[in-house]
Amino acid sequence: MAALSHADDISGMEKDLDAQGWALLPNVLTPTQCGEIAAWYDEPDRFRSRVVMARHGYGRGEYRYFAYDLPKPVRDLRTTLYPALAPIANRWYASMGLAPRFPLAHADFLARCHADGQTRPTPLLLRYGPGDYNCLHQDLYGAHVFPLQVAILLNMPGEDFTGGEFVITEQRPRMQSRVSVVPLRQGDAVVFAVNQRPVQGTRGNYRVNLRHGVSVVQSGQRHTLGIIFHDAA
Numbered sequence: 001m002a003a004l005s006h007a008d009d010i011s012g013m014e015k016d017l018d019a020q021g022w023a024l025l026p027n028v029l030t031p032t033q034c035g036e037i038a039a040w041y042d043e044p045d046r047f048r049s050r051v052v053m054a055r056h057g058y059g060r061g062e063y064r065y066f067a068y069d070l071p072k073p074v075r076d077l078r079t080t081l082y083p084a085l086a087p088i089a090n091r092w093y094a095s096m097g098l099a100p101r102f103p104l105a106h107a108d109f110l111a112r113c114h115a116d117g118q119t120r121p122t123p124l125l126l127r128y129g130p131g132d133y134n135c136l137h138q139d140l141y142g143a144h145v146f147p148l149q150v151a152i153l154l155n156m157p158g159e160d161f162t163g164g165e166f167v168i169t170e171q172r173p174r175m176q177s178r179v180s181v182v183p184l185r186q187g188d189a190v191v192f193a194v195n196q197r198p199v200q201g202t203r204g205n206y207r208v209n210l211r212h213g214v215s216v217v218q219s220g221q222r223h224t225l226g227i228i229f230h231d232a233a
Contacts, residue, residue: 010084013191017088017148021210022168022182022192025150028091029078029187029225034154037073038223041127046071048120053134059213061132062091063226066123074123077227082106085148085191085229092147095198095205102146106229109146118142122228128217136169136211138195143230147194149212150227151212154195156186168192170208172199181215194228 004208009025016023029037040046047064054060066074086102086109103109113119120139126134139149155161166182182190192212198205214222 007064013084014088015172017191017193017197020180021170021197021208022180022184022190024203025189025191027183028152028188029154030072031156034152034177034187034223037125037225038154038215041125041223042070042181044056047125050190053132057135058137059133059135060133061126061214061217063126063129065126066121068121070121072139072228074208074220076109077152077225078229080122081191081227082146082151082229084106091132092198096152096207108232109144109229113142113144114233115164116119116143118144118233119233122218122226122232123232124209124228126224126226128161128214128222130149130217132165132214132222133216134214136167136213139226140195141228141230143233144230145194146229148191149194149198150189150191150228152189152225152227153184153186154223154225155221157184159218160186161222163216164216164222165215166190166212168212171211173206173208177179208232 001229013023046066048067050064051060078222083104086104089102166184168180170178196207196209
């Protein structure tokens with residue numbers, strides 16, 4: 001399992017996040033790891049709940065939220081990615097004039113969430129089949145929100161499935177939305193803004209809103225591992 005261990009990796013990720021609100025991290029998981037994690041979807045004891053998107057107007061397809069204790073690969077991703085993202089989150093919040101600051105250890109941030117009743121784990125595994133999609137949305141689960149999250153594609157585009165592109169929209173004040181299609185391959189991760197990010201304007205920083213989703217899967221099956229750093233109320 002790859003980690004953000006080099007200064008150049010973190011610097012490049014930070015530049016991309018500042019420029020566009022998302023950054024691509026290649027080869028975070030191996031194909032073997034991807035296959036093992038995708039297979040967990042059929043092991044319901046690993047999860048606390050299952051959501052069928054069509055029942056709630058979220059799109060089509062389904063996902064499951066992991067239960068505590070998290071599987072080790074999921075727990076490791078959460079705890080190793082967070083320290084590289086926390087300084088970026090703190091700088092963003094300072095730029096946007098938002099008061100919360102995030103501790104550098106994920107356990108300390110989770111303690112803050114749990115103290116206010118956000119105790120349900122949020123990492124999730126998503127499954128899409130032909131005709132399935134995920135509407136544009138933001139993953140907000142309570143008062144405590146870590147402003148960055150991660151999605152890892154577990155199948156190979158063009159081989160395991162077609163369609164199903166990961167998309168991000170950004171709405172700037174008095175401007176039409178900008179859409180990005182993230183070029184994920186199997187095992188790649190995308191780090192992206194949960195709901196807002198700062199943008200430098202002529203009169204200082206201002207906030208832009210972001211949403212993310214998945215376009216219609218044309219054929220095959222697509223799985224994604226979602227790593228969200230705040231827990232849910």
